[in-house]
Amino acid sequence: MTQITSPLARQPRRSLWLDALRVTAGISIICMHAANAPDGSPFADATPDARTVPVLIRTLFYMARTELFLVISLFLLSMSLHRRPRSYPTTIREQAERLLVPFLFWVAVYVAFNLAIGYQLGWGHYLWRDLTTMVEPWVGYLVLGDVKQHMHFLPTLFVLVLCYPLYRIGVRWPAVALILVPLLIAKRHLNLEVWSEVGDPVMRQYLLRAIRCVTYTGYGFAAAGLYGIYLRIGAGGQGGTHDGMRRTLLHRGLLIALVLIAAACIHLKLAQAFATIEAGSWQGNYPYAGYANLAMPVALFGLAMLAPVPWPRWIGRLAPYSFGIFLVHPIALDLFRLAFEHRIASPTVYVLANMSFAVAVSYAMTLGIARIPWLRWTIGLGKFPWPSVMPGRRSAVVVGPD
Numbered sequence: 001m002t003q004i005t006s007p008l009a010r011q012p013r014r015s016l017w018l019d020a021l022r023v024t025a026g027i028s029i030i031c032m033h034a035a036n037a038p039d040g041s042p043f044a045d046a047t048p049d050a051r052t053v054p055v056l057i058r059t060l061f062y063m064a065r066t067e068l069f070l071v072i073s074l075f076l077l078s079m080s081l082h083r084r085p086r087s088y089p090t091t092i093r094e095q096a097e098r099l100l101v102p103f104l105f106w107v108a109v110y111v112a113f114n115l116a117i118g119y120q121l122g123w124g125h126y127l128w129r130d131l132t133t134m135v136e137p138w139v140g141y142l143v144l145g146d147v148k149q150h151m152h153f154l155p156t157l158f159v160l161v162l163c164y165p166l167y168r169i170g171v172r173w174p175a176v177a178l179i180l181v182p183l184l185i186a187k188r189h190l191n192l193e194v195w196s197e198v199g200d201p202v203m204r205q206y207l208l209r210a211i212r213c214v215t216y217t218g219y220g221f222a223a224a225g226l227y228g229i230y231l232r233i234g235a236g237g238q239g240g241t242h243d244g245m246r247r248t249l250l251h252r253g254l255l256i257a258l259v260l261i262a263a264a265c266i267h268l269k270l271a272q273a274f275a276t277i278e279a280g281s282w283q284g285n286y287p288y289a290g291y292a293n294l295a296m297p298v299a300l301f302g303l304a305m306l307a308p309v310p311w312p313r314w315i316g317r318l319a320p321y322s323f324g325i326f327l328v329h330p331i332a333l334d335l336f337r338l339a340f341e342h343r344i345a346s347p348t349v350y351v352l353a354n355m356s357f358a359v360a361v362s363y364a365m366t367l368g369i370a371r372i373p374w375l376r377w378t379i380g381l382g383k384f385p386w387p388s389v390m391p392g393r394r395s396a397v398v399v400g401p402d
Helices: 013-034 048-061 066-083 088-121 124-133 136-144 153-161 174-197 201-215 217-233 244-279 289-306 314-340 347-370
Strands: none
Touching: 013 048, 013 066, 013 289, 013 314, 013 347, 048 244, 048 347, 066 153, 066 217, 066 289, 088 124, 088 136, 088 153, 088 314, 124 136, 136 153, 136 201, 153 201, 153 217, 174 201, 174 217, 174 289, 201 217, 217 244, 217 289, 244 289, 314 347
């Protein structure tokens, strides 16, 4: 994970492809949620024609889901350890400061926000009763990260970081990245077993999260393997340790393979989307579409790294805020739903307005927080203000959810 001196600092051209991925992941997370109906469905009450555009929009942005953030973050960790080797305790302490300390802050923020929304809608006193009389909601917030959408990303990523010494094998032998395939297959089968055999819904959620953490180590191996490829052929096939002919052949072969994988994933995802449009409900068990959803972020990362694209420099100015918009976007989505849930009848208009509002408000909130010195650390743009009795603590600056 790289360090920065300012979110507006000029980015080297070789990192712009990474910046593009971070911006894409941040915006996609917002738009993916904004493309749902207020009740989370694919506009089940609308006609198939009316929900076609929203479902296709969601399918497009679902290609860059939370798993893309995982690959970006673990790739940056591999890069950071390669450039600045340090001990396991030091690395874990740094990652705890970068991930868990902001996580605790945002759990507190969203507990307060959920209470405010609840009292506005008439159910806040029930939530307050649960929070003041039960331990289970707090355990879920802190372990599962279920206080709000995608807050599970931070504790899940920290668990994956704990296994980083294993991933470094992939830097030396990039083919190890293929271990992701059997792990994702195992994830699906284990999930089906849990859903069919475990009746307790609370126990089921913890088992599903444990399965996710174990099998998602495959993304750590994939990220390390991609970094190993990056060291050998560089970004866009330019640079790296391999000589010209060897680098060119490896670059072209990998690029063709990733294009084919991405095309297959898009085909499966579109088939799932049209089934959803027809049925009016999410078709989560559509054959092989689940694998396409999980494989597409890796293919997208590899394509961005290998494709010789002249990325514009303004992407480098937006990328440092990707962590922030990831963290604040649920606020923007809830505010839009409160204001417009019953005022926009057209599903397409609702989705487009929701996306525009959520992206604009999320960036505005993140930019505002970035300009408050004692809050910048909450969105990865500064170090936590540890008390002065703890001298010599390193600055922990992140450039995204990594």
